[in-house]
Amino acid sequence: GQQLNQSPQSMFIQEGEDVSMNCTSSSIFNTWLWYKQDPGEGPVLLIALYKAGELTSNGRLTAQFGITRKDSFLNISASIPSDVGIYFCAGPDSGNTPLVFGKGTRLSVIA
Amino acid sequence: DGGITQSPKYLFRKEGQNVTLSCEQNLNHDAMYWYRQDPGQGLRLIYYSQIVNDFQKGDIAEGYSVSREKKESFPLTVTSAQKNPTAFYLCASSTTGGTEAFFGQGTRLTVV
Numbered sequence: 001g002q003q004l005n006q007s008p009q010s011m012f013i014q015e016g017e018d019v020s021m022n023c024t025s026s027s028i029f030n031t032w033l034w035y036k037q038d039p040g041e042g043p044v045l046l047i048a049l050y051k052a053g054e055l056t057s058n059g060r061l062t063a064q065f066g067i068t069r070k071d072s073f074l075n076i077s078a079s080i081p082s083d084v085g086i087y088f089c090a091g092p093d094s095g096n097t098p099l100v101f102g103k104g105t106r107l108s109v110i111a
Numbered sequence: 112d113g114g115i116t117q118s119p120k121y122l123f124r125k126e127g128q129n130v131t132l133s134c135e136q137n138l139n140h141d142a143m144y145w146y147r148q149d150p151g152q153g154l155r156l157i158y159y160s161q162i163v164n165d166f167q168k169g170d171i172a173e174g175y176s177v178s179r180e181k182k183e184s185f186p187l188t189v190t191s192a193q194k195n196p197t198a199f200y201l202c203a204s205s206t207t208g209g210t211e212a213f214f215g216q217g218t219r220l221t222v223v
Contacts, residue, residue, distance in 0.1 A: 009151075031210045042117075042201050042214030043154075088153065092210050098144050098169065099212055103153035 002027060002093045006102035014110050019076040021105040023089030032072035033090045033099065034063050043088055047074070081109050113138050117202050117215035124189075124196075124222050132187045132218045134202035141207040143185035147171060148199040148217075157200075160185055161207060189220065196222045 006023045013019055023032070031050055035043035047058050049065035049072060056063055060077045076083055086104040093100050115136040124130045136143065142161045146154040156169030160179040174193025179185055185204075189196045199219050203212040 033211065035214075040217070040219070042203075042216045045211055045213065048211055090154075090212075098142075098156050098159045099210065100156075101146075101154040103151065 002100050004089055004091065004100060004102035006087075006089055006105050008105060009103070010106040010108070012108045012110060013079055015079060015081060017079055019079055019083075019107065020073065021075075021087060021107075022071060022073045023102050024071040025091070026070070028069040029072075029091040030069070031091050032063070032065050034061075034072070034074050035088045035090060035101075037086045037088065037104070039085070046087075076107075079107075079109050081111055083107060084109050115202060115204050115213055115215040117200075117218050119218060120216065122218055122220045124220065126222055127191045129191060130189050130196075130220065132189070132200055132202075132220070134185045134187065134215060135183055136185075136204045136215075137183060138204055138213065139182075140204035140213075141182065142205045143179070144203045144205075144212060145169075145175075145177065145185070145187045146201045146203065148201060154201065157187065196220060 004025050033048050034046045037043040047063040052069050053067050054065040062075045064073045086106050088104045089102045090099040118133045144159040145157040148154050155171050157175050158177040160166035166179050176188045201217045202215045205212040
């Protein structure tokens with residue numbers, strides 16, 4: 001099936017720094033979703049994007065649906081220790097099909 | 112509270128035994144999913160069901176079985192045919208045609 005490529009695979013940042021991560025696919029997606037997974041827990045939906053070029057914020061998080069519809073970006077501003085976790089991008093392969101997920105970006109925040 | 116519940120949180124089984132993981136949702140969602148997560152591998156789809164009494168194989172269905180007798184429940188059986196069953200298993204649900212899936216807290220299965 002379709003695969004999503006996330007980068008970077010992992011990041012170590014200082015508390016207070018801004019973070020950027022991205023997700024690309026080889027084919028067009030009509031929806032992009034960003035999830036966060038805390039250690040030992042299930043992923044939680046952070047932001048959903050439905051239109052090319054859309055920019056959506058959720059507190060300190062901002063995500064963008066790329067114009068080409070083949071990529072998406074997630075930014076976290078002024079990181080704090082509770083931002084630690086794995087961030088996944090996801091989208092439906094086509095139409096009404098289950099979500100496909102990237103392999104995740106593991107974020108570590110150093111206080 | 113509406114949500115999706117997986118049980119148990121941790122499960123230990125001996126090699127060669129079948130084991131069933133529970134997933135229940137009270138969100139009135141038609142669609143339910145099972146994903147497997149291994150370190151560094153992301154989430155891989157095992158099975159999904161979009162309606163009661165119907166389900167489809169995902170990318171890694173071999174060695175697993177499911178049933179969907181009730182809208183609220185989608186149990187996953189890890190059979191002895193699954194060669195490497197130790198993993199973190201995640202259940203999710205969504206509305207039919209909806210793209211936003213909501214996850215349970217996961218079950219960590221360890222086979223010894």
